[in-house]
Amino acid sequence: MTVLYMNAASSVEEWITNAEASLDSSARKIVGLDVEYDKLSGTYFNPKKAGVIQLCVGTDVLVYHICHANERSEKLADFLHGYRYTFAGFCVAEDHTILSHSKYYVHNRKDIQAIWRDSDNKKRTQGMKDVAGAIIDPIDFEMKDGFGRREHRMWVDPPPLPPKSLEYVARDAYAMYEVFRRLDVFERGFFSLFKHPEKKRGRDW
Template sequence: MAVSIVDYELPHDTHNVYDVSFHGDRIHTLVTHSSSVVDSWLAQTNLQSRIVGLDVEWRPNYNRSIENPVATLQLCVGPDCLIYQLLHTEHIPQALHAFLANRSYTFVGVGIGSDVEKLLLDYGLHVANAVDLAVFAAHRFDSTELRNAGLKGLARQMLGKEVQKPNRITMSRWDNQWLTCDQVQYACVDAFLSFEIARHLNV
């Protein structure tokens, strides 16, 4: 199977850990709403690559007059992924503000401009150095077609990897306090693919 997940079922209210396997890669994934756990992840994760896959999820907006806030922020550095449940956190740690605002790091994703804007509007989180992978690939290969590619298309073209994005998960309740294994797997793979595509493109 191209993708699978192992739930460690930790006995904690603050966090849980999963291993997501995707086309031979194993991504160690931490899911938490705790600011202190996020502090620890930032302190312990090897951030030497300077490239960070970034993605966000929120509850789908079915009412045009209501704009639901970002529910989860996903950060991926190589085989390490953080899914931070912003909607349920007690407060956002200063270390995360500093990390996202550090121009030494390049945060990458497809359509990342709107994600970065929403993080700023919803939580005051400023991402200083963001690169849209579709735009970057379009420039690199002089292709207008790539500029409109989604993550699924870029993963296929750049990495030769197929990813499934079922609507039942894309449009699911990302604001729930406890995410399902399917949601964790989906959120992790999106951020991981962004990291891998950026690495492939030498962003």
């Protein structure tokens, strides 16, 4: 995994340009998207805004410390706003509300929580770590260990993010991309088999 951590709009736009080139050559145009913010702050007159935005395409992750950005990125706004790409997240409603407070809007979004759950997991509410642990690697069941309220109040602190926080957000974004990518592969495979059933044949030796 390659992680770029920035608060400069020009660097963010360079990352997006490279990501678009990669997406344009891919049949499945998927982007992992996550947003971090202080979940305990915010009022009606001073609503919560994004502290950190994470984007992931393949193994390339952008961690944008947007609350300390040097200027607004119109390229980011256009990237999120269009319908060319599918933005995959988890429990996305509040994330996208938070982004809208900063005048960034995501239209073509998919919520992993709404399309898949682990039938073997008896928890009433499953989180991203439960889904990633079941689909990607069991080690991901531990991906959020050691992160509590105190750590989640650090997103708006002056940069740089602590290494532990940077690793946390990068893994989160990658997990959202990779989980949705695999679900998409499974769905297309099942649909293809239903539409064009395989003929029985002997085993290849």
